[in-house]
Amino acid sequence: MERKIDEIIKDRRSIKKFKQDPVSIDEIVELLEVAKWAPNHKMTEPWRLLLFAEKGKEKFIDAFCQTQKLKDGTIPEKAQNKSAYFRSIPLHLVVVMPEDPRQKTWDEDYGAVSAMIQNFQLAAWERGIGMIWRTNDWIYNPVFREAIGVKPGEKVVATLMIGYADHIPEAKPRTSMKEKLQIIIE
Numbered sequence: 001m002e003r004k005i006d007e008i009i010k011d012r013r014s015i016k017k018f019k020q021d022p023v024s025i026d027e028i029v030e031l032l033e034v035a036k037w038a039p040n041h042k043m044t045e046p047w048r049l050l051l052f053a054e055k056g057k058e059k060f061i062d063a064f065c066q067t068q069k070l071k072d073g074t075i076p077e078k079a080q081n082k083s084a085y086f087r088s089i090p091l092h093l094v095v096v097m098p099e100d101p102r103q104k105t106w107d108e109d110y111g112a113v114s115a116m117i118q119n120f121q122l123a124a125w126e127r128g129i130g131m132i133w134r135t136n137d138w139i140y141n142p143v144f145r146e147a148i149g150v151k152p153g154e155k156v157v158a159t160l161m162i163g164y165a166d167h168i169p170e171a172k173p174r175t176s177m178k179e180k181l182q183i184i185i186e
């Protein structure tokens with residue numbers, strides 16, 4: 001039976017532990033075709049996507065490692081462990097946005113990209129595919145950006161690590177909207 005959208009929104013969790021089972025690239029493309037129906041002022045479609053799969057994941061991992069290199073060129077153990085973790089995740093999707101110099105357009109574009117990403121997360125969750133939206137420090141590092149081909153004037157909005165969930169964390173509590181909501185009726 002199809003689940004209600006309310007349930008999918010509430011049940012979705014950010015996933016950090018993934019199964020080894022591969023995720024079909026065709027299915028990701030299908031989900032992105034759904035995600036693109038996000039609201040988007042002026043229809044700028046302000047996104048570009050880089051999907052790192054199979055051997056291509058090494059390019060993503062290398063880019064990360066380059067940001068972690070010590071002065072003597074070695075990669076610290078912590079970064080090596082993280083690399084192994086990244087390697088174990090089926091897919092890495094990097095979402096890039098062109099940075100419009102006009103504040104209003106930048107804000108609208110960031111809103112649209114965020115809505116597109118959330119559409120993607122929810123449509124994927126409905127099919128049992130989990131992910132986490134990450135904005136680690138190193139995505140801002142020019143070394144990482146250059147290594148994966150992000151151009152000047154583009155912003156990395158998200159790295160999404162994607163796979164079937166091996167562990168679904170408990171939901172973190174949310175404050176009642178009654179505490180956030182002011183109703184003005186006169």
Ligand SMILES: Cc1cc2nc3c(=O)[nH]c(=O)nc-3n(C[C@H](O)[C@H](O)[C@H](O)COP(=O)(O)O)c2cc1C
Pocket residue numbers: 012013014015132133134135136171172
């Ligand atoms: C813009 C954005 C950036 C995020 N960056 C990270 C991150 O760098 N690391 C991380 O563990 N989670 C990150 N998250 C996921 C949040 O931590 C997560 O959504 C939050 O803990 C609530 O958990 P839930 O998504 O399972 O409900 C990010 C979420 C958003 C919207």
